[in-house]
Amino acid sequence: RRGFEILKANPKxxxxxxxxxxxxxxxxxYEMLKKYSFRIFIRDVxxxxxxxxxxxxxxxxxxxxVERYVAFLLDKGIVERLAGDEYKLKSSTVFSFGDTLEWFVARVFEKEFSIPALWGVSLSGGKAGGDYDVIACLEGQLVYVEVKSSPPKNVEEIEIKAFLDRIDDLVPSMAIFLEDTQLRMKDKIAPFFEKALKKKRLKVKRLHEEIFCVKDRLFIINSSPDIINNLGFCTRHYLSAKGFW
Incomplete structure (x- = not known):
């Protein structure tokens, strides 16, 4: 209905x-990825x-x-032992944690909130590029989530602008910028949004701790205390802010 064609979704x-x-x-x-320490460990692996x-x-x-986590990966056939006490990743196609984190976020929507979701979505027909990390359907309304696995220091202003451009293209009912970090969003990420939205005269407001929002539709979050809690907070706030009347 928006004029897009799905080129790819849920790539494994x-x-x-x-x-x-x-x-x-x-x-x-999925259960292991709920732990921030495991996700950080995986990035190092x-x-x-x-x-x-x-x-x-x-x-x-x-x-x-670390020894527990390595034992888990070894048992599941994700890594293999080399000579001595060295290991290597078995897959020759995994160069980033980003795809797996997108998969995890989509699973959170499905398992924790009964919200259908796709990850790694590529669309044609847009003006701002068609790569969308996670797209979900919340009570018939389109939700777009941008998932960042790198720390805030590696996120640049141009990435925020690209995210906002994709929102303009897709026109979701709700959008979330998720940075998988325990660090503060106010120091760098929130100011990026404030600058990018200044021409639209839109304000970024703090809702709770490191969760920020714009017009109760666009949310900027980290993963403290955890991803499930913060995604749940955003969906509840979005639905309750609409009100009955």
Missing amino acids: ENLLFPADWDSAFEDEL IKHRKSFGIDDLLKYSTREW
């Missing part, structure tokens, strides 16, 4: 899945994908937890 080739994955594995990985040891992964987690 770049997910952190073993070759023989099944639904039981998906459920296990992908960074050192050709060869890494336990000591290479201790920047954000304790040795005990």
Whole structure:
């Protein structure tokens, strides 16, 4: 109805899945990805994908937890052991955590809120490029989520503008910019939005802790205390702000 054609959705080739994955594995990985420490760990594994040891992964987690996480990946066939105490990522197509994080966010919508969702969506017919990380359907209304797996220091102003351009193209009822970080959004990301929306005379307001919004439709969030909590907060606020009358 919006004049777009879906070119691709739910691509699995770049997910952190073993070759023989099944639904039981998906459920296990989903539960693990709820933990911020595991997501940070996975980013380091992908960074050192050709060869890494336990000591290479201790920047954000304790040795005990890293050893547990490596054992999980080894058991599930995601990594393999090399000589000595070194490991490598089995997949030759995974270079970023982004696709797997998009998959996880789509699963959160489906499993926690019974909201149908697609991830890794490519559309044709738009003016601003057709790549949409997650698209969901909330009570018949279109929701677009931009998912950032990199820390705020790696996010540039041009990416915020591109996100807003995609919103103008898609015209969703609700949009969310999700930065998978425990750091503050007020320091860098929220000011980017304030600057980008200044010409539209739209204000960015803080709703709760590091959750910000624009006109109760556009939400800017991090993953503290967790992704599920923050996505739930946004959907509740959006629905309740509309009111009955």
